[in-house]
Amino acid sequence: MDVVPDVDHLSAHDNSVPDVLDSANSNPKALQPRLHLIDEQQKFSESLSTYIARDWGLGDAGFNYNVAAVFGSQSTGKSTLLNRLFGTSFDVMSENARMQTTKGIWISKGRNMKVLIMDVEGTDGRERGEDQDFERKSALFSMATSEVLIVNLWEHQVGLYNGANMGLLKTVFEVNLQLFGGNRGKEKTLLLFVIRDHVGATPLANLSNTLRADLERIWHGLSKPEGLEDCKITDYFDFMFTTLPHKLLQPEKFETEVDNLRLRFSDPSDPNYVFQPQYSRRVPVDGLHIYAGGIWDKIMTNKDLDLPTQQELLAQYRCDEIANAAFATFQEKIKEFRQPIETGNIVENLGPKMNEIRGAAIKSFDKDASRYHAEVYKRKRADMLNKANHMLEAYFLGQLKNLHKKAVNMFSTNLQQALRADGAEFSVAVAAAKKEALDYFLQGAKAIKLGETEWSYDEEQYQLEQGLQEFATAQREKELNKMLTNLEKNLRNELDEPIGLALNNPGPGMWGRVITIYQRTVEESEQLLQKKARTFDLNEKEQAELTVNLRRQAWVLLTKKVQEESVDGMMLLKLRNRFEEKFRYDDHGLPRVWKPDDDIDTPFRKARDETVELVPLFAKINTMDPVKGEKFELEPSDDFDFDQSLKVLSESRQQEITTKFKRESDAFYLEAKRSVVSTQAKIPYWVGIALIILGWNEFIAVIKNPLYLMVTAMVGVPMVVMWYLEMLGLVETIARSVFDQGYKIAMDKLRENMDKGREDRPPQYQRQPQQYPSLSNKPSRTDSYKEESGIELSSMEKKSQ
Known part of the structure; x- marks a missing residue:
């Protein structure tokens, strides 16, 4: 088999990318960093996420990126093509030593384009010999992660089975059925055949027809899964064919065609643009490292690889990560509400604030998570929304509790003020105070009820209405009692x-x-x-x-x-x-x-x-x-x-x-x-003359002494008045009655003290109480008065006779 060696020279073309003949001679500042994604020991690199975000600047690209991989036989210039086409720095074979240069799978980013390119180890290498295990694994990995597979082959290899990599393509077809067999017509992969060293003797159309015929023959010869026996190759693949001139014999034309081919990868307006939506694997770039790592783990463990399942697992993992980050920020922001609510205060604008914080968290989640599997994203979004609502519900209920307390206090205050007014009617005052309190509560409750929640304040409203009714009933009893008390006072005043x-x-x-x-x-x-x-x-x-x-x-x-x-x-x-x-x-x-x-x-x-x-x-x-x-x-x-x-x-x-x-x-x-007796008794006139003569000195002494005169006036004047009004007898009776009552009270007290003293003495010193004659056995004082007055009256009557 004739192999044209890769000899890299610096091109004079303005847009050309220099070949890298030796990694030591490359210019790292002009080329994109590369990563050994899967090494020769078939170990997956853990640095992919770092390269994506830091070295290639795709951390926020989301779905706005593409992945392509190159297949072909060893030493056919795959790395050279990629370096010139995308500006990468993959190692290429040295002309002095024809040996394997690409081991495993390398990945890099195209210069000035958001395209990740994977350089896959060549097939038919003498280093691996008959071991085709890695060939199948790498094909399976590339098919699961790439949108476009670039098949690099020489023109003289077209029509050959081994030279045209038909064995590799058979592997690709089998892998594709394994991965996307259940998504017939939905998941497609583009196969871009780049026919190198085309001299123009055979038109591209003839070459493409030959390749299509070979592909159809391989497809019909596959052992297809049950239910897919009649499937066509076009249900799963689209094909593009292009040629490149000889790199050494026609260098300027080669560079021109490479530039034209680059437009298929960088210009969406190009009619042959390769990255169409139907080829996308729908994996956001920030989850590519997890997705690719999971694919490779499945491949290495020989487990059945189900891409939809892998996409769902990736979506679950990434959505959980994104949700946790968004929720941590959400929790930090809502902490400010806890203290005022727990201390019984009303947080102003709590509803809009909670809605804003929740909305920011959901928006943050949507920004990154919406790129992943739709069903998983929707489910995780609903989970996060429920989790946020559950946490906010505690503040909702706390605010309702504080609104309830304030509404009760408002009702009490307004009712008391209304009842103090003159002519206040209790029922009218209660209705007005209750309406104001309920309106305040409902206004506050509606303001904090968020959308997309099942929150309800019906129970709190019912409890508030019951509480206000109980308070009004108690207040009515109080006011009724006050009214009845006033009526009782009025009755007492009117009756007494x-x-x-x-x-x-x-x-x-x-x-x-x-x-x-x-x-x-x-x-x-x-x-x-x-x-x-x-x-x-x-x-x-x-x-x-x-x-x-x-x-x-x-x-x-x-x-x-x-x-x-x-x-x-x-x-x-x-x-x-x-x-x-x-x-x-x-x-x-x-x-x-x-x-x-x-x-x-x-x-x-x-x-x-x-x-x-x-x-x-x-x-x-x-x-x-x-x-x-x-x-x-x-x-x-x-x-x-x-x-x-x-x-x-x-x-x-x-x-x-x-x-x-x-x-x-x-x-x-x-x-x-x-x-009557006093009016009958007369004093002789000579008694008065004798009193004047005998008491003259005393009379003069009394007149001259102010003290005697005052005492005589104070005693004599009332006596004269009582005598003149004939009240001396009444005064005497009252005086005797007072004396008798005082005497009786004194004797009763004396007996009580004597009885108490005998009770306090020891038994041997106690004596039997002296028996006093009952006062009730004494003759009536009025009876004695009658007898005395009768005797006096009879004696007086005898004297008068």
């Missing part, structure tokens, strides 16, 4: 004085007047209650209960007033006043002046009997309504016994009060008797 006046004028119509006062007051209070109850939105049942309670409360106030007016002291005062009115004053209301001839006993007995008849009147409240002519009644309850409330004085108390009154009335009788 009129009922007191009615009870101070006892008589047959006394209880009728009391019931009339009660009915009138309750009726006025009920009207006021109904007027105010309408402002509380009370239903009929509640109004009826309040009305019944109002009547009972008014009745309780009435009975309390009756009890106050029915204590012993007040009863005795009422009886004494009535007795004085009947005994000391005549029918015309004038004071009586008793004369010796007047009958005192009959008026006394009449007045006392009429007064005593009033005591049973106070025994029980008579509920007969004088207006309606029927008895007034209230329904009893568990804590209210209407019948029991009617009882005022028991039998024993009536008897006790009657007895005390009779004793007090005796004093009036004695006073009247003494006044």
Whole structure:
């Protein structure tokens, strides 16, 4: 087989790229860095990502890049073609030593184009001999990663099986069916045949027809998978054919054709542009190192290579990386919301801020992840969105909680302010305060609810409405109690004085007047209650209960007033006043002046009997309504016994009060008797003359001494006034009564102290308490007064006779 040696010379063409005859003689500044992607030990390089980003500047290229690979026999000028075509720096064979130069697979970037070129180790090399394992592996790898496969061959090799690399192409076809058999018509690879050293004797069309016929024959001879028996070669491959002149014999024409061929790789407007969308492997450049490494691992482990699966795995890996990076930034940005929300504050514009931060995270994810497998990208995007929403939901709920608290405080404050206003209606105030609080909560809740979430504030809104209702109910009870308290005060004020006046004028119509006062007051209070109850939105049942309670409360106030007016002291005062009115004053209301001839006993007995008849009147409240002519009644309850409330004085108390009154009335009788005696006793005239003569010196001494004069005036003037008004007897009676009561109290205290002292002494020193005679066995002081006054009266009557 004739082989034209590769001899590299610097071209004089302006756009030519210098050949690299020896790596040591290359100019590294003018050429792109290269990477030994898979070495001769079939080990994949871990530096691909670094070269892509740092050395070749494709880190942000995304899908805007392409991959091409070159196939061909060893020492056919593949590396030389790539160096001149793309400006790479692959090693080429030295003319002095024809031996393998490309070992494994090298990769570099085309100069001034976003194209990655892989220089694949040549076939039929004597170094590997019959070992075609790497040949198949490299073909499988190139087919999985490249969009365009450049097949480099000599013109004189066309029509030959081995020389034209038909064995290699058979391997390529088998690999293609393995990789893309399930994507018939969807995944295609372009085979670009570059026929070298074309002298023009055989037209390109004839050469391409020959190659097509050979390819079709190889394709039909393949053992195809089940279901793909009728598939065509064009379902998986597109073909392009071009020629290049002889590099040594026609150097200038060679350089011109290389420049024209370069346009197919760099100019999308060229009609023969090779990087069409249907050839793309849809692998973003930032994930190429992972994708290519995964492909090679599968190849090395002899596992079935499923490119769609590999693309999905790559997409999952890269999408997770991109999502984690975006989410880390997202978490850092939302930290600022935690403290104010946890301390109960409302974060202003929280919704727009959360939406902006979430949107930035999703946008960052979309920017890089959208290049990968569509289904994986969508799934990972949804996962990230859910993860972000889940984290933001905590702030959403925290903000809702703070909005709930502030809405409750707002409701309470506004309600209190509204109720302080004059003429405020509770129901109107509650409705206005509730509307404002709910509007505030709903406005804040809607502002923080983000799109693409299933967040809901219905439960919080329901809890808020329940809370406001409970607060309003409690406040209504409070205001109702306040209103009822005011009504109770008003009832007390309206009942106390009129009922007191009615009870101070006892008589047959006394209880009728009391019931009339009660009915009138309750009726006025009920009207006021109904007027105010309408402002509380009370239903009929509640109004009826309040009305019944109002009547009972008014009745309780009435009975309390009756009890106050029915204590012993007040009863005795009422009886004494009535007795004085009947005994000391005549029918015309004038004071009586008793004369010796007047009958005192009959008026006394009449007045006392009429007064005593009033005591049973106070025994029980008579509920007969004088207006309606029927008895007034209230329904009893568990804590209210209407019948029991009617009882005022028991039998024993009536008897006790009657007895005390009779004793007090005796004093009036004695006073009247003494006044008659005092008017009958006359002092002789000579006694006055003797007093003047004998007391003249003392009289002069008193007049001249201011102290004596003042004391005499202070004592004498009141005595003269009382004597003139005939009140000396009354004063004496009161003084004796006070003395008796004081004496009794002192004796009781003395007995208590003596009994206590005996109880504190040890048992051996205790004595039996002395038995004192009961005071109740003593004769009535008024009886002794009667006897004494009777004796005095009889003796006085004898003297007067």
